[in-house]
Amino acid sequence: MNMISLSALDLSMTALLVVALAILSLRLQLGVTRQLIIAAIRTTVQLLLIGYILKFLFENVHLGYMAAISLIMLLFAGREVMARQTHPYKGLWGFGMGTVSMFLSTFIVTLIALTVIINNDPWYTPQYAIPLLGMMLGNTMTGIALGLERLTQAAREQRTQIEARLMLGHSGMQAITDIRRQSMRYGMIPIINSMAAAGIVSLPGMMTGQILAGSPPLEAVKYQILIMFLIAAGTGFGTVIAVVLGSKRLFDERERLRLDRLRSS
Amino acid sequence: MTSLRVEDVGNKWLPAKISLNVAAGECAVISGPSGVGKSLLLRSIADLDEHNGRVSLGDSVCADVPVTEWRRKVGLLAADSAWWSEKVADHMPKIPSEQLAMLGFGKEVMRWSVDRLSTGEKQRLAILRLLANKPSVLLLDEPTANLDPDSVQKVEQLLLEYCRNKPAALIWVSHDIAQAERIADSRYHFDEKGLNEVKS
Numbered sequence A: 001m002n003m004i005s006l007s008a009l010d011l012s013m014t015a016l017l018v019v020a021l022a023i024l025s026l027r028l029q030l031g032v033t034r035q036l037i038i039a040a041i042r043t044t045v046q047l048l049l050i051g052y053i054l055k056f057l058f059e060n061v062h063l064g065y066m067a068a069i070s071l072i073m074l075l076f077a078g079r080e081v082m083a084r085q086t087h088p089y090k091g092l093w094g095f096g097m098g099t100v101s102m103f104l105s106t107f108i109v110t111l112i113a114l115t116v117i118i119n120n121d122p123w124y125t126p127q128y129a130i131p132l133l134g135m136m137l138g139n140t141m142t143g144i145a146l147g148l149e150r151l152t153q154a155a156r157e158q159r160t161q162i163e164a165r166l167m168l169g170h171s172g173m174q175a176i177t178d179i180r181r182q183s184m185r186y187g188m189i190p191i192i193n194s195m196a197a198a199g200i201v202s203l204p205g206m207m208t209g210q211i212l213a214g215s216p217p218l219e220a221v222k223y224q225i226l227i228m229f230l231i232a233a234g235t236g237f238g239t240v241i242a243v244v245l246g247s248k249r250l251f252d253e254r255e256r257l258r259l260d261r262l263r264s265s
Numbered sequence B: 001m002t003s004l005r006v007e008d009v010g011n012k013w014l015p016a017k018i019s020l021n022v023a024a025g026e027c028a029v030i031s032g033p034s035g036v037g038k039s040l041l042l043r044s045i046a047d048l049d050e051h052n053g054r055v056s057l058g059d060s061v062c063a064d065v066p067v068t069e070w071r072r073k074v075g076l077l078a079a080d081s082a083w084w085s086e087k088v089a090d091h092m093p094k095i096p097s098e099q100l101a102m103l104g105f106g107k108e109v110m111r112w113s114v115d116r117l118s119t120g121e122k123q124r125l126a127i128l129r130l131l132a133n134k135p136s137v138l139l140l141d142e143p144t145a146n147l148d149p150d151s152v153q154k155v156e157q158l159l160l161e162y163c164r165n166k167p168a169a170l171i172w173v174s175h176d177i178a179q180a181e182r183i184a185d186s187r188y189h190f191d192e193k194g195l196n197e198v199k200s
Helices: A008-027 A033-059 A063-083 A092-118 A126-157 A159-167 A177-197 A205-212 A217-249 B038-045 B067-073 B097-102 B107-111 B119-131 B149-165 B177-183
Strands: B004-011 B014-022 B027-031 B052-057 B074-077 B137-141 B169-173 B186-191 B194-198
Touching: A008 A033, A033 A063, A033 A126, A063 A092, A063 A126, A092 A126, A092 A217, A126 A159, A126 A177, A126 A217, A159 B074, A177 A217, A205 A217, B004 B038, B014 B027, B014 B038, B014 B052, B014 B169, B014 B194, B027 B177, B038 B074, B038 B137, B038 B169, B067 B074, B074 B119, B097 B107, B097 B119, B097 B149, B119 B149, B137 B149, B149 B169, B149 B177
Parallel strands: B027 B169, B027 B186, B074 B137, B137 B169
Antiparallel strands: B004 B014, B004 B052, B186 B194
């Protein structure tokens, strides 16, 4: 591979661009200067840190390490899903619902991809497993967060309509069926859009990275297609699971709408 | 006869323990100041809120009956009707044209879109929608509050006929004293102290 290694000087020069932007936003009184600087420092520190972790994992290939890092990534993603909700579910459900759905969809899809499709030896080779799982989690997280947000918002807004149906003897699942469908759609729309726009409007980041790192474009494209399909499946299944769990949790065993199970903002 | 028995019903929003019996074919009118929990009582009877105590209909106890079946038998009409779909017909099965006519509608009303309806029209259609379930109990939360005098009279007639013919037990929340005198077989007053029968 004809990869050009970046020096500390190269990175410093790009950092100067950010500093220039910071000075400009200070002069324009945009009020984002502080955030911009902090974010730039965070990205440097966080990425360097993950770089060292990845370096360690690549040099010490072990299923136990992989399981541990996967679990940590999953838990952070689960926390992020909850943090993105205006009205998360109370108690352990708020965290558990997103985490369980993500676990079921991303881990299964990633496992299939690693063992059946990529089929490296060993199948958990970190160079493949970690980026794959990371991309899966990142996208599935967005889908699930959007789906659950739509579900809980709509249930709150349409409380009287839902209860009117309950009063007529509809079950909770019947009463929320339109909202449930809509929420599942909401979660899937971003990945459908990015598949539709890929290559025409946007060059996907992973592919761009591979090409920058010296891969032949067609190889990079094949990987990107693989990733897109995996993400679509992971996001779709994850969103469906999360919205089903979420809508069940909105009703109790006597089919009463239980908005009190959501946190008030 | 399938009479409705309400025994010591209450919950955290409805601290008083409420009891009352309404026989099939009987209309009980509840009145009293707003905010004491008349609507909450009706919601508990329909098992729409968690509650203590016991509600039974004839031999069947609410807690032992599948809840969707219970709510079809014990029909609650909310003070404001709610609609979840575009067309009137999406919300109810075919309504007999005599019933439609009784409340001043032609058959074409089923094709109308809900947006076109006035509050009063929605309320009258919500009553027909509820009766289509053929409930044994009707819990009516100010069913005529938004209606013009002519419609009030028609709705009273329809509901009382249903009550006598089915026969069904009616609990009718009303603030209108003249109406209470017209329709009630028994009258209750609901205030902070609880629910008490008014002897006339």
